Every structure is written in structure tokens, then in C-alpha cells.
Amino acid sequence: MGLLDAPLLGAGAAEIRAAHADHALAVVGVAAGVVSLACYVVFAAFLARRWLPFAVAGAVLALTGVVASGLMIGDPTVSLSELALSTRYLAGPFMALFLWGAAAGAGSLRRPARMIAVVLALTPLALTEAHAAQIGAIAAFGAHSLWIWLVSLRLLCGGAGRVELARRAAFLMLVVAAGAVGIALLAVPDATGSFFAWGLQPAALAA
Numbered sequence: 001m002g003l004l005d006a007p008l009l010g011a012g013a014a015e016i017r018a019a020h021a022d023h024a025l026a027v028v029g030v031a032a033g034v035v036s037l038a039c040y041v042v043f044a045a046f047l048a049r050r051w052l053p054f055a056v057a058g059a060v061l062a063l064t065g066v067v068a069s070g071l072m073i074g075d076p077t078v079s080l081s082e083l084a085l086s087t088r089y090l091a092g093p094f095m096a097l098f099l100w101g102a103a104a105g106a107g108s109l110r111r112p113a114r115m116i117a118v119v120l121a122l123t124p125l126a127l128t129e130a131h132a133a134q135i136g137a138i139a140a141f142g143a144h145s146l147w148i149w150l151v152s153l154r155l156l157c158g159g160a161g162r163v164e165l166a167r168r169a170a171f172l173m174l175v176v177a178a179g180a181v182g183i184a185l186l187a188v189p190d191a192t193g194s195f196f197a198w199g200l201q202p203a204a205l206a207a
Helices: 013-019 023-047 049-071 078-105 107-120 123-128 131-156 162-187 189-195
Strands: none
Touching (some): 013 078, 023 078, 023 131, 023 162, 023 189, 049 078, 078 131, 107 131, 131 162
């Protein structure tokens, strides 16, 4: 929901500044982006090494966007915002190529992967600044992340029955969610209102 509310290509300077007014949220977002891309490359290396160059190319382009987002923490500008978005949209086709290749050994998840890859390959169309194309690109990246998450759960919990797999997956998702909130509270204890159910004061208590 936060991504859908974020400024898109063609947004004005005032809208961009307002979206980046919460520095704590921006810091955590940039950190999460860097960690996510590193995990993505590791995932690609283990799952389909032959297609790794495409995954790395996509990750490098996406990382350029993350770096641009980091630079906006102190001084949000239209040029940096457009660079962050453009490089992410350009990363789509490379990630789509990796996804298409990696899907070969994904069993029942192969067909969804191929469908997502086709849509992901079209993300550069968002550079036209068409609103629908940009929302579609956000949805494509979200579906891509969901597919990786499902495959990761299968790899981590392989060999278990369906009920046991669901139980382990639910437990792992709870651990990841709680861990992410905990890291955010520790990193920016002054911003508990953004990452927790309520604000905690003083900051040392939150940390």
C-alpha cells in the first residue's frame, strides 16, 4: 500500500518532498532494499546459477535505484526520484529472464513464474509515465517477490507434508515479520509510530 501511494514518474517536487519527510521510514526502506537485493543474488546463485548474470544485472540496476532513494533522505529532488524509479523499471526484463530460466525446476510453481516473467519483462513501459503502466510494474515486482518467497519456503521446508509445510511456513513468516519490526525499532527507536502498533517513549525503551 505504501508503494501504491509513493510518487510515480512525473510527480512534482512538493509531492516527492512530502513522501520523503519521514527520514526514519526512508532509512529502514533503503536498508531493507539493500539486504533484499543481496538475498536475491544469493537465491539466484543457489537456484539457477546458469541464469545468474541476468539476476545480477537486474539487481545492479535496482541497487542504483536504492542508492538514489538513499540520497533523497537528505535532499529529495525530482531528478533523484526519477532515477530511482527508472532504474527499477529497467531492472524488470533482466529479472524476468532469470525468473523464466529458474522456473524450469520449480514444479507446480513453474506456470505462475512464467506468467509473472512475461509481465515483469514489460516494466520498461512504465517509463512512458502512464499511470496504469507504473502501477502494473509495482504489481509485477510484488508478484515476483511473492514467487521467490514461496519457492524459498518450499526449499527450506522441503520433505514435509502439506499440513506440516503450512505450519512451518506460518511460523517462519511470523519470525521474519517480528524480526523485521524488531530491527526497525532498534535502528530508529524514535519512529515507533511508523513501525509498531503504537508509539513508545523514551527512545531507549523502544530500542
